[in-house]
Amino acid sequence: MPNLASTYLGLKISNPIIVASSGLTDSIEKIIELEVHGAGAIVLKSLFEEEIIMEMDEQIQNMTNRPFVYPETFDYMNEEPEEDTVRKYLRLIREAKAAVSIPIIASINCVSAQKWTYFAQEIEKAGADALEINLFVLPTDMNRTGDENEQIYYDVLKTVKEQVALPIALKISPYHSNLSNLIKRLDDMNADGIVMFNRFYSPDFDINTLRVTSGQILSNADDYKNSLRWTGIMSERVNCSLAGTTGIHTSESIIKHLLAGADAVQIASILYQNGPEYIDVLSKEIYAWMEEHNFKSIEDFKGKMSQSKSNDPAAFERVQFMKNFRNFVL
Template sequence: MPTLTTNYLGLELKNPIIVASSGLTDSIEKIKELEANGAGAIVLKSLFEEEIVMEMEEQMHAMTNRPYVYPETFDYMEEEPHEDILRKYLRLIEDAKAAVSIPIIASINCVSAQKWIYFSQEIEKAGADALEINLFVLPTDMHRTGDENEHIYFDVLTTVKKQIALPVALKISPYHSNLANVIKRLDDMKVDGIVMFNRFYSPDINIDTLNVTSGQVLSNSDDYKNSLRWVGIMSDRINCSLAGTTGIHTSESIIKQILAGADAVQLASVLYKNGPGYIDILTKEIYSWMEEHGFESIQDFKGKICQSKSNDPAAYERVQFMKNFRNFIMH
């Protein structure tokens, strides 16, 4: 009888399907429904660094403009009936932990290692099982070097790891001058997991109104291949957990990610399209595939076709189409 259990960030998951940070994970009702349909873990909808910093500054401004500021003033602020964004998020963590038995992973979307860091301690106190940091700096500053951009990743990880004992995963972008080196350095710094890769807002242009608009929000079913490449390259070469995400819409793409070496995958777009019940379909299809191929556990085939074990390791690094298009005939 195959088992789908896997270990991610030191957490035991009943299966490798994690619901990614999104509007699907912003309420207890949705989280309970996702668990009922078989989700292995939940990443809560992200708080953004800007939200945290702005709310902190507003609270500090309100307190310091009072006639007298004693330590009790801070206690009073915490007891006011108004529930701000930060306290709502902490309550979501607490309520989710009470409502479901699967791991609850908090999420912060940030671009620096500045004022928001203290909030990671509050997340730990609220009972989250882990913290995922979604981190990307768009390299548009022509006066900042690539090394300076990459140091933000290292600064954030170092600072957060000093604050909390929770497992920390970094959800990163593929846009680095040497991605393999960045991941290896993060692993050496004891990151607990790497999520490949974050999906960005992309602008588009409406040629009728001549306005900048939003590009496609949901991923396509072919988008998983970039993370597949890098999971396969890095698997078996680093110690931290790996999760593939973006474009994972089928049981086949989940199985491929695990064969390449992923410990788990994160889904969102396909659940927006098909609903939470699709998780149960995916797990049953993975189970059937494992039975058909004689695998009793995820560990039996995890990383079986990563680059270091592949009979064609160069395929992971091939970036040109010469072989494919040599005999290509247009119709």
């Protein structure tokens, strides 16, 4: 039987399929079921920076007017009888760690390196195996430069790394003026992993009611190409772990990411559609493919189709259809 084990963020995982941060991972019952069906690791549903700051501020207001948060704040909070969102989250980490043996990765959505970063210590104390930081600033402020926006990534990583010894992954968007430079700089700053790319809520229009509506929540099975391209381009250029996400719905797209050099993939939409048992199906198909190609472990084929090892490195950087598809007809 081939071995599906991989290493992600320095953590041993028995399967490269990680369940992405979402409503699929927000309760202990769901987490246990995901482990039963073979998930390699779980990324918990994100806490939001605002939630952390709001809870902290509420508690601090009762205690002191000082603008900074001290470790004692949490001792104080732990004495409070009512359980808030933040403490529920820490409890979920503790319960998950007690109930399952797969790595539990906490997740925080943030837009700044403000005072929430202290909370990383609480996550570490609760026993999480790693922290994934989901950072995105929609660049709508015309008075800010791209550099200023990107500086937030470096500030967050530096501040959080100073607070904890936990492995840190950055879940990023593809929307950067020089993506490879951003990823390389994060890698140079000892980010433990990059998750690419997050999928964002998109507004849509209803042309009958003339109202703004929600765009499609789940991804399509064809949406994985951007993540595949960038995994292939970056996997030989960085030391940190890489996980692909968005549009990974089939065993074929998982295998493609591993061939490009990913250490793991994160999936959500396909599990929303087919339930946690679909992890078994995907794993069996990966086993079958490995057996057919005589690969005994993920290491045997990981990165075999990264940019420089592939038969067509230029294809990874080809963006215009014009030259190659000039004579294309249907």
